Amino acid sequence: MTDSPANGPTSGHASETSGAANVPSNWFTGGAEYATYRPEYPTQVSAFLAGLAPSTGTAVDVGCGTGQLSTQLADNFDRVLAFDPSESQIGAATAKPNVTYEVGRAENLPVADGTVDLVTAAQSAHWFNLPEFYAEARRIAAPGALIALVSYGVLRIADAELQERFGRFYYDEIGPFWDSERRYVDEGYRTIDFPFEELDAPELSIDRDLDPEGFLGYIGTWSAVRKAEEAGRADLFQNFSADIVRIWGDNGRPRQVSWPVTVRVGKL
Structure with missing residues (x-):
């Protein structure tokens, strides 16, 4: 999903897609560009969650963006309901027969009570009003259902000089344009409020071989880049x-780029 909401969470707050209703739409690139350049989660994430869930009937993916996690959940669940407040993200979402996309907010989900086996939020929970989202997750949860917050952290590129230049850009140059909630992503959601009985999850990573176009295309999807441009700092x-x-x-030979993936999973 995305990178801060108008109404942040209490006790610890996307990416990176937009999970809050009032996020200015121009903080993010269009859905098609987002779908092209955002990294996909390792398939082990959805397989792991399906193995823990009490049933694989229905999963709900909140702040779904263009469906990076939704489509993978669809390989393991009979039905996936995917919601994002951004019409452009939903319009560019990857179609799959058992995935239903709908414009919707994490804090007000059009899902029946007690019908869902898994609720996920990938790279988006830091945008939500967490108490309201958690209340909705509990409302729609079937007995034994799970909730999972998935995030990927700051990338690393397998070249020392490129990594050094990226670090200066991320922390020093574009850093002031990140919203404060971004720190929860940097910390792998370890400090975000998560009031559930937590289960162990594997350590995973996203590993991709990118050329300069793909690398810069991904960075161009950041909300901080959009905000810098709006502030007159496109330079x-x-x-x-x-x-x-x-x-x-x-x-332009492709080089390996990696993102650490964190999965926080608990019992609803």
């Missing part, structure tokens, strides 16, 4: 992009 991303292309060299 930050432009200069960073020029440096990355220059440092990359080697005719």
Whole structure:
């Protein structure tokens, strides 16, 4: 999903897609660009959650973005209901026969009481009003149902010079344009409020081979980049992009980029 909401959570708050109703739509790129450049979660995430759930009848994916996790859940659950407040994200979502996409907020889900085996929020919970979202998750949960918050952290690229330039951009240059809730993503949701009986989850990562276009395309989807542009600082991303292309060299040969994946799963 996305990267801060107008109404942040209490006791610890997307990415990165928009999970809050009042997030300015121009903080994010269009859904098609988001779908193209955002990394996909490892399939082990959905398989692990399906193995823990009391049943694999229905999963609800909240703040679904363009369906990065929704489509994988569909391989393990009979039905997936996927919601995002952004019409552009839903419009660009990846179709799958057993996935139903709908524009909707995490705090007001059009789902019947006691009917859901799993509720997920991928890279989006830091946007929500957490108490309201958690109340909705409990309302729609079937007996024994689970809730899972999934996030991927700050990337690492397998080249020291590129990594150093990326670090300066992320922390020093674009850093002031991140919303305060972004820290929950950086921390792998470890400090986000999670008032559930928590279960152990495996350590996972997203590993991709990216060329400069794919690497910069992903960074261009960040809300912080959009906000910097609105503040008249488009030069930050432009200069960073020029440096990355220059440092990359080697005719743009793909290099490995990795994101640590965190899954916090609990019993509803």
